[in-house]
Amino acid sequence: MTGAVALCALLWAAPARASDLILHNGKVFIAPGEYADAVAVSGARITAVGAGEELLARAGPRTRLIDLAGRAVTPGFHDAHVHFWDGAQLSSGAGAGNPLEEAVASARRLGVTSVSGILEGDRELEAWAELQRAGKATLRYWMWGRLDAPADFTASRERFSSRLPPEKFRWSGLKAWVDGDFDGWTAALFEPYSDKGESRGSMLRSPRDLLRLVRRGRELGYSVRLHAIGDRAVRAAVRACAGASERAPWTPSGGAPAPCVIEHADLVAEADRTRLASLGIVASMQPSRMIEAGGGERHPSRLGARRRGAFALKSMQAAGVALAFGSDWPDRTLNPLAGLSAAVARHGEGEEGPDESLTLEEAVSHYTAGAARAAGAGRELGVIRPGYRADLVVFDRDLFSLPSGEILKARVDVTIFDGEIVYERVDAGKF
Numbered sequence: 197m198t199g200a201v202a203l204c205a206l207l208w209a210a211p212a213r214a215s216d217l218i219l220h221n222g223k224v225f226i227a228p229g230e231y232a233d234a235v236a237v238s239g240a241r242i243t244a245v246g247a248g249e250e251l252l253a254r255a256g257p258r259t260r261l262i263d264l265a266g267r268a269v270t271p272g273f274h275d276a277h278v279h280f281w282d283g284a285q286l287s288s289g290a291g292a293g294n295p296l297e298e299a300v301a302s303a304r305r306l307g308v309t310s311v312s313g314i315l316e317g318d319r320e321l322e323a324w325a326e327l328q329r330a331g332k333a334t335l336r337y338w339m340w341g342r343l344d345a346p347a348d349f350t351a352s353r354e355r356f357s358s359r360l361p362p363e364k365f366r367w368s369g370l371k372a373w374v375d376g377d378f379d380g381w382t383a384a385l386f387e388p389y390s391d392k393g394e395s396r397g398s399m400l401r402s403p404r405d406l407l408r409l410v411r412r413g414r415e416l417g418y419s420v421r422l423h424a425i426g427d428r429a430v431r432a433a434v435r436a437c438a439g440a441s442e443r444a445p446w447t448p449s450g451g452a453p454a455p456c457v458i459e460h461a462d463l464v465a466e467a468d469r470t471r472l473a474s475l476g477i478v479a480s481m482q483p484s485r486m487i488e489a490g491g492g493e494r495h496p497s498r499l500g501a502r503r504r505g506a507f508a509l510k511s512m513q514a515a516g517v518a519l520a521f522g523s524d525w526p527d528r529t530l531n532p533l534a535g536l537s538a539a540v541a542r543h544g545e546g547e548e549g550p551d552e553s554l555t556l557e558e559a560v561s562h563y564t565a566g567a568a569r570a571a572g573a574g575r576e577l578g579v580i581r582p583g584y585r586a587d588l589v590v591f592d593r594d595l596f597s598l599p600s601g602e603i604l605k606a607r608v609d610v611t612i613f614d615g616e617i618v619y620e621r622v623d624a625g626k627f
């Protein structure tokens with residue numbers, strides 16, 4: 197235990213009744229450098245965080261106790277960038293019932309309790325409504341429509357919102373694509389690719405078109421999500437967001453969704469890091485994209501030496517950029533540990549490359565609190581604090597004291613969603 201534990205006073209949200217659930221004798225992650233050893237839950241909310249003896253003193257005869265025996269507890273993971281319907285369809289067996297059912301079960305096993313991503317239309321919404329009706333929708337979903345077709349999103353919203361409760365389903369954003377990806381040399385760069393002559397990739401929209409779209413999305417009250425991977429596309433996205441911003445810059449602690457989010461932001465010019473920070477534009481990054489799909493090589497290999505400047509996680513963080521982490525599932529695995537492990541192992545490449553790795557604590561924060569804040573849920577989710585929704589993950593060991601090479605070996609023992617235990621690993625130690 198660290199000195200920070202002693203500084204963390206017991207926090208109570210005036211519990212009116214005995215706790216339903218107390219997790220004690222563990223390492224409850226609050227923020228980088230800050231842990232408690234116990235957390236208490238009543239109904240769907242966290243009611244207390246602090247020292248085990250004090251929380252246990254208020255247990256009632258019906259309180260369920262979980263002895264963590266040193267295991268780590270984190271907030272439920274919020275994957276800030278998924279294609280959930282695509283992933284569900286890819287992973288569901290042919291002829292299976294609702295393709296979402298198994299995908300949501302996988303999310304529970306991996307400790308993912310919230311996702312943000314683009315909707316694929318009414319068939320997907322119908323499947324969600326069905327899952328919700330069956331009581332199996334143990335996931336919160338921040339849904340985005342297409343920025344070039346906002347009327348479709350509004351129409352879907354009118355058709356489905358009565359069947360999709362707002363504590364789980366939020367009509368939150370509109371997405372547009374500014375460039376492509378490194379794989380097909382379509383990410384837009386300032387300098388040519390290292391293996392494609394003079395090609396610098398291509399922009400999918402003119403600056404004028406982009407500004408018009410971003411303005412429209414903002415006028416409609418949505419969070420605008422711009423896919424931009426190359427440094428030239430990120431610059432264009434920043435300009436459009438700056439041009440469309442009609443109010444004071446967004447602050448992560450304000451409880452409102454980020455007006456502008458750049459999705460991916462793999463390669464960001466140094467000057468733009470500062471601009472992202474000062475304009476309050478969130479970078480929604482997927483650290484597992486640093487590894488080529490299928491494993492092996494560092495990504496993106498076709499940038500040559502400039503690859504060192506890609507995924508500049510630590511520099512982005514140091515510049516004050518609000519980060520939200522995710523997976524880009526099904527392009528990469530949904531398992532948050534893959535992204536966390538990549539973020540922690542992001543050492544500089546070659547002697548001269550700066551060390552861009554994060555601590556595991558920082559990476560977990562971006563994958564929980566950071567993603568929740570970007571979604572506008574920073575006052576109810578993403579942090580283990582009294583009054584917050586009880587979405588929690590118990591790992592099978594103390595995640596935070598593992599050597600970085602062993603992060604992927606950890607397993608989720610228990611996932612708690614809205615105060616309910618929705619997943620328990622079959623062969624997990626008895627508690």
Ligand SMILES: [Zn+2]
Binds near residue numbers: 277279524
């Ligand atoms: Zn994606």
